[in-house]
Amino acid sequence: MDTPLPPAPPDDPLTTFFWEAARRHELHIQRCQSCGTYIHMPRPICRNCQSFDLAGEQVSGRATLYSWTQTYKPFHPYFVERVPYVIATVTLVEQPGLQFMCNLIGIDQANVDAEARMGMDLEVTFQDLGDGYVVPQFKPVGVVL
Amino acid sequence: MSVQRQGRKVAIVGVGYSDVGRNTGLSERHHAAQAAVRALEDAGLQAKDIDGASTWGGDAVDFGWMIGFDDLRWSLNVGVAPAFITPAYHAAQAVAMGHADTVMAFRIMMQQPPSAALASGAAMLGEPSMVDAQFRWPYGNFSPVQWAGLLMNRYMHETGATEEHFARFAEVQRSYAQRNPDALLRDPLSAEDYLAKPYVTKPLRVLDCDYPCDSGSAVIFTTEERARDLRQPMVLVEASALSAIRDMNFELLPDMVRTSPKHCGDLLWSRTDLRPENVSTAHLYDGFSIITLQWLEGLGLCEPGGAAQFVMDGETRLGGKVPTNTDGGAINVGRRHGANFCIEAVRQLRGQCGDRQVAGADVSVWANAVGMFSGAMLLTKG
Structure with missing residues (x-):
């Protein structure tokens, strides 16, 4: 039996750029075209200058680990065979406090305390869940998956 | 310098719980009714003494009619908010401002689906914003x-x-x-x-x-002046x-x-x-x-x-x-x-x-x- 994928992104004009970029293995984050502020998650207005002129822009894909938690309980069929896995909040280098939520991959789940170090340098990578559903993930810099 | 108070001084005069428990089989209305009756009894008030209601869980207007409150001069249904403090805070404000005299604030919460049901796909946790959930769900964050x-x-x-x-x-x-x-x-x-x-x-x-459990809680707010005539020792909102x-x-x-x-x-x-x-x-x-x-x-x-x-x-x-x-x-x-x-x-x-x-x-x-x-x-x- 095929395991159902996680719920797919809705057909949402505000976030299409993000998922289309992910399919090209690029990380794009919404940015205000007036003042340059990055905004995540995408919104129709810039909270810094109230401009409505916003667009996705490619970012470096570099980040630092802000916090992590290792999930042991699946809350969806897709993850039943995938526990334990690490959910992380990372800070993208483009802007202070620009947080992005993802999984931390490329680490040994059995040795998570030693391998997931707060503040460590991370880089983006891309994971194909199937059916063209590609999600940006982060891994320690230099780790080959 | 002393802080200046605005509006009428507010007291809490009645508190009550429903038959709280795991998968009680009781509805939201039943939990609300039980909690309300016990809060009224605690205060020494009648249902008709209540002229305002707020809740998170169920509907304040529905509860007011069902339980037999007076015609409501003020009511509020709270959406996703900081738990019970939100209906309680606004109930106290309504009394302080004189929009109502005696307000019951509710929190009715039914037990959520067990994790086994979530893991099998038989149930899904609700999300306040389905749009934002697209950035959580693929990462197994539910x-x-x-x-x-x-x-x-x-x-x-x-x-x-x-x-x-x-x-x-x-x-x-x-x-x-x-x-x-x-x-x-x-x-x-x-x-x-x-x-x-x-x-x-x-x-x-x-x-x-x-x-996790099914629970109904009710708290009655009124003025300090009215509270003096009621059953319980005085508790004031400072x-x-x-x-x-x-x-x-x-x-x-x-x-x-x-x-x-x-x-x-x-x-x-x-x-x-x-x-x-x-x-x-x-x-x-x-x-x-x-x-x-x-x-x-x-x-x-x-x-x-x-x-x-x-x-x-x-x-x-x-x-x-x-x-x-x-x-x-x-x-x-x-x-x-x-x-x-x-x-x-x-x-x-x-x-x-x-x-x-x-x-x-x-x-x-x-x-x-x-x-x-x-x-x-x-x-x-x-």
Whole structure:
């Protein structure tokens, strides 16, 4: 039996750029075209200058680990065979406090305390869940998956 | 300089719970009706004395008609908000402003689907924003227990708190629950018992989570003047505050160690001449245990970053500096979503807490939620 994928992104004009970029293995984050502020998650207005002129822009894909938690309980069929896995909040280098939520991959789940170090340098990578559903993930810099 | 009060002085005159339990088979309406009748009985009021209602869970207008309240002069249904403090805060404001004279605030909460149903795809947790959920679901982030793991781990990283501190927290809460006939979990619990439990979202364990159940809670607010003629010892609302510091994405909070409880605490203390050192008992949300620690610090009841050690040193026990969550917390009394902290604060100030009573309690603070939003209320003995 095929395991159902996680719920797919809705057909949402505000976030299409993000998922289309992910399919090209690029990380794009919404940015205000007036003042340059990055905004995540995408919104129709810039909270810094109230401009409505916003667009996705490619970012470096570099980040630092802000916090992590290792999930042991699946809350969806897709993850039943995938526990334990690490959910992380990372800070993208483009802007202070620009947080992005993802999984931390490329680490040994059995040795998570030693391998997931707060503040460590991370880089983006891309994971194909199937059916063209590609999600940006982060891994320690230099780790080959 | 003394803080100037606006509006009428407000009192809490009645509190009540439904038959709280696991999968009770009772509807939201049934829980609301039971809690309301018990709160009315507690106050010595009749249904027709109530002229305002607020709730999170069910519908205040529906409840008012069903129970037989007077024509409502004020009502409010609360959506996703900082737990029970939101209907309670606004009920108190409605009385203070004279929009209604006697208001019942409800929190009705039905037990959520078991994790086995979630894991099989038979059930799905609700999301306040389906649009934002697209950035969580593909990462296997479905449940609040996951952002709580992020908060707890970052807190431990910055403060040096360890799992042993959280084990002590669980032990202290259970020791209170053993003295509370309303608690659902009352078996003895040691720090070792806590540490023997598996992780849910490491470093967080199941005993860091409130206990899922069906619950109905009701609290009656009226004027100090009317309260004088009623059944119970006087409990007054001294000050209250609500705070919101970002949108509904806990995971993206840039500082997980100092979230809205700090902002909320600052607001609260700016509205009273009382100070943190005047607090006799504290009743601080424990949807996850890390939340209570953030409140101890955010309200200035202990040093910033010092809450875990404060608990370890026994300062939240009976006889400690600030007896905290004396009902056992929602981890043990069940998920009454913040209302239990209000009700226990009221009972402490009335002197009705039996062998968990804090002698001479005259100032109690209760607080709900964490992260992007929160609320707190300071109560005094009249």
